[in-house]
Amino acid sequence: MINIGSLSLPEPMIWAAPMAGISDKACRIINKEFGCVLVFTEMVNDKGLLYGQQRTLALLNLEGEEGPAAVQIFGREPEQLGQAALIAENSGAALIDINCGCPTPKIVKNGAGAALMREPRRCREIFRTVVRAVKIPVTVKMRSGWDEESSDRCVEIAGLAEQEGAAAVIIHPRTREQFFSGKADWGKVKAVKQRISIPVIGNGDIDSGETARFRLETSGCDGIMIGRAYLGNPFIFREINGFLQNKEKTAPVTWAERLETAAKHLNLACLFKGEEVAVKEMRKHISWYCKGIPGAAKKRAEINKAQTRAQMLECLHSAFA
Numbered sequence: 001m002i003n004i005g006s007l008s009l010p011e012p013m014i015w016a017a018p019m020a021g022i023s024d025k026a027c028r029i030i031n032k033e034f035g036c037v038l039v040f041t042e043m044v045n046d047k048g049l050l051y052g053q054q055r056t057l058a059l060l061n062l063e064g065e066e067g068p069a070a071v072q073i074f075g076r077e078p079e080q081l082g083q084a085a086l087i088a089e090n091s092g093a094a095l096i097d098i099n100c101g102c103p104t105p106k107i108v109k110n111g112a113g114a115a116l117m118r119e120p121r122r123c124r125e126i127f128r129t130v131v132r133a134v135k136i137p138v139t140v141k142m143r144s145g146w147d148e149e150s151s152d153r154c155v156e157i158a159g160l161a162e163q164e165g166a167a168a169v170i171i172h173p174r175t176r177e178q179f180f181s182g183k184a185d186w187g188k189v190k191a192v193k194q195r196i197s198i199p200v201i202g203n204g205d206i207d208s209g210e211t212a213r214f215r216l217e218t219s220g221c222d223g224i225m226i227g228r229a230y231l232g233n234p235f236i237f238r239e240i241n242g243f244l245q246n247k248e249k250t251a252p253v254t255w256a257e258r259l260e261t262a263a264k265h266l267n268l269a270c271l272f273k274g275e276e277v278a279v280k281e282m283r284k285h286i287s288w289y290c291k292g293i294p295g296a297a298k299k300r301a302e303i304n305k306a307q308t309r310a311q312m313l314e315c316l317h318s319a320f321a
């Protein structure tokens with residue numbers, strides 16, 4: 001077991017990344033089912049919580065989810081972030097994560113997300129205020145820096161997080177300038193690990209048991225976080241777990257299991273969001289589940305036209321036939 005503050009998590013520690021528009025309740029339940037030990041909400045706007053906006057509050061709904069779920073918050077005002085963290089704690093969050101990594105223009109132009117990598121002093125203030133506001137553990141998810149010149153900034157900011165009482169840090173070692181281009185620079189994860197004593201979670205480009213083991217061994221990090229590789233592929237958590245524990249590849253997922261899981265994901269989404277919203281939102285997920293199927297492009301076009309759960313299920317069955 002590894003302790004993230006007061007939260008004990010089993011090893012190997014594989015977390016599912018927060019992803020806006022993706023890591024909703026249905027997605028979190030499915031990822032948990034395949035062995036992910038900690039799931040995250042989509043990023044949640046601090047002001048939206050403070051003003052009681054329904055859409056924002058809905059992101060905090062963790063009802064009926066088994067085991068720990070983390071809530072990720074974003075903003076730039078320490079006091080507001082502290083109050084938002086308290087609201088999330090009261091909604092059942094097991095952990096609060098502070099977003100210092102989002103590269104989206106809309107977010108950074110307001111000085112939040114990855115923009116905070118340019119403001120170490122503000123970061124310290126935010127970490128201190130949020131840690132004091134809640135009883136549950138607080139983590140910080142960050143990029144390596146803002147641009148090439150400041151690409152070592154994560155070492156400094158991770159040090160501040162430790163000093164202010166954060167329970168762990170998550171490093172996605174690309175700069176804001178890189179967005180998702182190039183390769184994640186895992187040397188930065190190693191540099192952070194060598195500098196601080198709280199657990200370090202590495203994140204970026206892990207898509208198999210082999211890459212997971214390689215990154216854990218070469219960076220010395222305590223756990224890994226998976227993002228894009230779980231899209232339409234929650235089986236990645238079982239695959240990595242199996243590989244890390246037995247050093248052997250598990251049998252590839254069958255088409256039947258893929259179909260069954262995609263249908264379950266769709267049904268859960270309909271249950272939680274209502275059919276009309278869920279079917280629209282699930283188009284991308286269903287297309288990802290269909291990746292690799294012969295004639296996938298044509299199937300995707302059909303999936304994008306589906307209006308009801310029944311039509312979507314029909315598309316799925318025909319794609320997997």
Ligand SMILES: Cc1cc2nc3c(=O)[nH]c(=O)nc-3n(C[C@H](O)[C@H](O)[C@H](O)COP(=O)(O)O)c2cc1C
Binds near residue numbers: 022141172203204228
């Ligand atoms: C569509 C999308 C949405 C994302 N949303 C968030 C988010 O809400 N909060 C966050 O910290 N990171 C977010 N990320 C970044 C991921 O959490 C992760 O750090 C990044 O994808 C690198 O990991 P990967 O190579 O395993 O995908 C998002 C990434 C994508 C592609």
